[in-house]
Amino acid sequence: MKADDMHVSGAPHEAPATEAVLDSLLEHVLHLDSGMRILWANTAACASAGMAREDLRGQRCHEIWAGSPLPCGDCPVVRAIRTGQPHDVEKTTPDGRAWYIRGYPLRDDAGRIRGGVEITLEITQRRQAELAVREKEERLRLALEAANEGLWDFDPQTREVFYSPRWFTMLGYEPDAFPQVYETWLELLHPEDRAVAEERVWEHIQRRESFNLVFRMRAAGGDYRWILAKGDVMSCNAGGDTRRLVGTHVDITDLKRAQEERQALVHELEEKNAELERFLYAASHDLKTPLVTIEGFLGLLENDLDAGDPTRRREDMRIIHEATERMKRLLDEVIELSRAGRVIDPRAGISLREVATEAVAQVAGPLRARGVAVSIAPDLPIAYCDRVRLLEVFQNLVENAVKYMGDQADPRIEIGIRESAGGPVITVRDNGIGIEPRYQLKIFDLFDQLDPTQEGTGLGLALVKRIVTVHGGRVWVESEGPGRGATFCFTLGAPPEAPDAPGGGEPGDTGPDPPASA
DSSP, rough: TTTTTTESSGGGGHHHHHHHHHTSSSSSSEETTTOBBBEEEOOOHHHHSSHHHHTTTTTTTHHHHTSSOOOOTHHHHHHHHHHOOOOOOOOOOSSEEEEEEEEEEETTTTTTTTEEEEEEEEEEHHHHHHHHHHHHHHHHHHHHHHEEEEEEEHHHHHHTEEEHHHHHHTTTTTOOOOOBBBBHHHHHHHHHHHHHHHHHHHHHHHHHHHEEEEEEEEESSSOOOEEEEEEEEEOTTTOOOOEEEEEEEEEEEEHHHHHHHHHHHHHHHHHHHHHHHHHHHHHHHHHHHHHHHHHHHHHHHHHHHHHHHHHHHHHHHHHHHHHHHHHHHHHHHHHHHHHTTTOOOOOEEEEEHHHHHHHHTTTHHHHHHHEEEEEEEHHHHHHHSSSHHHHHHHHHHHHHHHHTOOOOSSEEEEEEEEOOOOTEEEEEESSSSSGHHHHHHHGSSOOSSSSSTOOOOOOOHHHHHHHHHTOOEEEEEEEOOOTSSSEEEEOOOOOOOTOOOOOSSTEEEOOSOOOOOO
């Protein structure tokens, strides 16, 4: 006899102990013959039919409960009698009540099927509870999707992790793309974040407390995304061991980038404010100097006029004129420095060789007076930048090289190019007095001049730095020290409209880092 079969020996009423047990059940229990006539019914079935047990005996169950002359097509007892195997079905009656019905074949001592047993249980409340759970799960799913969050559920004992489909797709993977185990999560973590994240997870498990973690995870494309994971301990066993850690994760890469950009802007603003303070201090000092000179010599000029001394009078006027010219140059260069932050038509491709040649021509007077030979490399590339501003860069660098050539017997300036990992580097090399390492950063500051006896305002190299920076590049100087000459180097980043421009590098590329001394 099979385990799911029921065996009968004699009539059901011959087993009073069994009947007592069946009468105590909430389920409806019916003993039926092969024609679906009721041979016996327990108390719950009688109450459901509203009839006494004696009155139910001999009635067909489908006539009593379904009001139908024939059994329904999926009646589990009919199928059990026909196949010799137990069957079950769930049904909902017109009044909205849900039922679970299971039918068993009933065999005699010879193994022949003589009828069946029907057990019926009302599951309306269970159905409603299941529906409520599904509705809550659906609301949770919609909420997580609306918040763009993935769900995870970690069992520290088995090290298994359940990931919701959104958990995968947020990183660009197909759902269930890899084994849902703790080791997979570790493998996806950025190597620099793995040790800290793992330590924090187990620390929170031991303390049984909620946590927030921020780390990077490898996406399907190979890049790493910033993830914010929030979790909490859900249940513990009798021994206090953590059983589940449940939480969400959300991609915060865009937020992190926005924070980094904001921090960069704050840092840039702080630098500009500091530069502005230095500028105001230096400008007030440098503008005051010629004013003091003018004021002093106006008094001397008045005395010389009263004394009728034409020689002293002409000298006084010459000094006053030089002071006013210095103030004019200073104001002109301050204005030029302010304009350097505005780039005009950076999309135009220009020949750096042509620009360098024009700059050398504009400085022909000082070059000829000092006898400086200038060479320009023929392979200078095409650059996408503001031609007027770049002309100012070359002109200022050449003028600076002439100014600090010293007593070199064979003065030379070489304008060339060299390749680096960050792209092409434009160089302006001289064999002049050179620059000590401690001054190689300072020379790009506003109003700084290594030799105060030289003409100029100290704004030339500051102007070069401002123009190069606006073009997305960097500028620095290389020198082995006094008497060894100097090489001024700068890079130019390509604008977004021309990322493949020759010699332009990548958008935002600031070129290679300068040497440690620069």
